[in-house]
Every structure is written in structure tokens, then in C-alpha cells.
Amino acid sequence: MIEVKDLKKSFDGTEVLKGITTTFETGKVNLIIGQSGSGKTVFLKSLLNVYQPTSGAILFDGRNIVDMSRDEKQLLRSEIGTVFQGSALFDSMTVEENIQFPLDMFTNMTFREKKRKVLQVIGRVNLQNANRKFPSEISGGMQKRVAIARAIVNNPKYLFCDEPNSGLDPYTSNVIDDLLMEITKEYNTTTIINTHDMNSVMTIGEKILYLRLGVKEWEGNKDILATAKNKNLIDFVYSSELFKQLRHFMLENDQTSLT
Numbered sequence: 001m002i003e004v005k006d007l008k009k010s011f012d013g014t015e016v017l018k019g020i021t022t023t024f025e026t027g028k029v030n031l032i033i034g035q036s037g038s039g040k041t042v043f044l045k046s047l048l049n050v051y052q053p054t055s056g057a058i059l060f061d062g063r064n065i066v067d068m069s070r071d072e073k074q075l076l077r078s079e080i081g082t083v084f085q086g087s088a089l090f091d092s093m094t095v096e097e098n099i100q101f102p103l104d105m106f107t108n109m110t111f112r113e114k115k116r117k118v119l120q121v122i123g124r125v126n127l128q129n130a131n132r133k134f135p136s137e138i139s140g141g142m143q144k145r146v147a148i149a150r151a152i153v154n155n156p157k158y159l160f161c162d163e164p165n166s167g168l169d170p171y172t173s174n175v176i177d178d179l180l181m182e183i184t185k186e187y188n189t190t191t192i193i194n195t196h197d198m199n200s201v202m203t204i205g206e207k208i209l210y211l212r213l214g215v216k217e218w219e220g221n222k223d224i225l226a227t228a229k230n231k232n233l234i235d236f237v238y239s240s241e242l243f244k245q246l247r248h249f250m251l252e253n254d255q256t257s258l259t
């Protein structure tokens, strides 16, 4: 579980996060949504302590990352898996070597133990035929699966993903969403995902945090999103053409059923 308490972050006197308080539960997929510039990336990077928060607390199962020593942070980092935009793979390493990287960084496993673990996660994300390939030789969807395999190879407690579906077609996006949901349950991770993808929101949004101008404007889950009353949230959700048409269709059907 990750608890965020009154998190604020400013850059050069400009406040980007204006006091966010929320909780992300263990074993759940938590999605952060909001317009471009609403603060999603700054929020994610503040949770990871890439940015030092201006004030507030971030408790990883009770441990506040904001006032940890360097060694404590290093230990916590070994419990966190990340999937960043563009997959962030090492071009000069094979799929297998990319996935092994966190084990080299954070563990004292023997060569044989590492190989066994890497092959196990390669199987888990269905990349058996690609382990000797380089990132440039595989598709964008496969690269995402490599990034996910690398994020889970060290059995993380926490999984952070920044726009995991960006650049993927709708079918491949669904495959990635399903994989992230399954892995969250299998590894019992606290999973936090920044997304613009409304399809993801409606399929895997066990918790949804809607940020607007650096403020928590709404939080809930996919089942109550459709009936939420928050006007800014409604405007945001229905700003996509597909959702606009869907809403129009629903309203029309509603009126027919009333007459």
C-alpha cells in the first residue's frame, strides 16, 4: 500500500502539485488520469523520489520515502519495478540481457539463478522466441512486454508505469492492459499507472485518480466513473469522440425509454 499525504511539489516557486492526499492499495491497479499538464508525470516522479517533494509524505507500507537515508532508498528501489514511456530498453543489449539488468543491479544471485529467473519471466510475458533479439528487432508491443518483464523480474512490491500503451494499436494495448492486471494479482503489487487511454480506464481502473491543475479533482473506480457527477471529470472523460458518441447514444436511448 502506498499512502500519499498532502503532497506538494513546486518548481521555481510555481506549485505543480497542490497538496494531494490519497491511498493506493496493495494488489490493485491504480490509474492516474488528467489533461496534459495536470501534473501526472510530476506526481509519479515525486512518488519515486525522482523529484524531491516540496512537502508532504509518501508512505510505502508505512516507510516514508521523503525522509529515508540513501541506503533505505536503495533498498526501497529494489522493491520497485518501473515501465517508462518508450520502454527505455538498452539498445545494445538483447531482450534477455535487458531483463536480467535489475538482477545484476540489486541481487547477489548466481549466474545460473539469474538465467532461470529471466527465462521464467520471459515465458510469463510470452517472449520465448525473442530472448536473443535486440530491441530494434522486435515490435513496439513486444518491447513493452520486455519492459514489463524487466520490471517484474526482481519480484517487486510496487509497479509504476508511465503511459504503457502509448504508441500501441488498440489490440496490443488490450494485451498490455491484461498483462498488467494479471501481474498485479499474481505478484500482489501496488500498481500505479499514468494513462491517457480511456479504454484502459474502463477495463482495468480498479482505482482512478483524476488530477486537474495539480489537485485531486476526483477519485473512484471504473464502475462509478460513468455515473460520476464531477463536471470537470465528465468533460474530460467525454472529450474523446468515441465517448461523445457513446454518451449521445446513451442519452437517446434514455429518452426513448422515457417516452
Ligand SMILES: Nc1ncnc2c1ncn2[C@@H]1O[C@H](COP(=O)(O)OP(=O)(O)OP(=O)(O)O)[C@@H](O)[C@H]1O
Pocket: 011, 016, 034, 035, 036, 037, 038, 039, 040, 041, 042, 043
Ligand atoms: N522539471 C520541471 N521543471 C519545471 N516545471 C515542470 C517540470 N516538469 C513538469 N513541469 C511542469 O509541471 C506541469 C505538469 O507537468 P506534467 O508533465 O506532470 O503533466 P502531465 O499531466 O504528465 O502531462 P502529459 O499528459 O502531457 O504528460 C506542467 O506545467 C509542466 O510544465
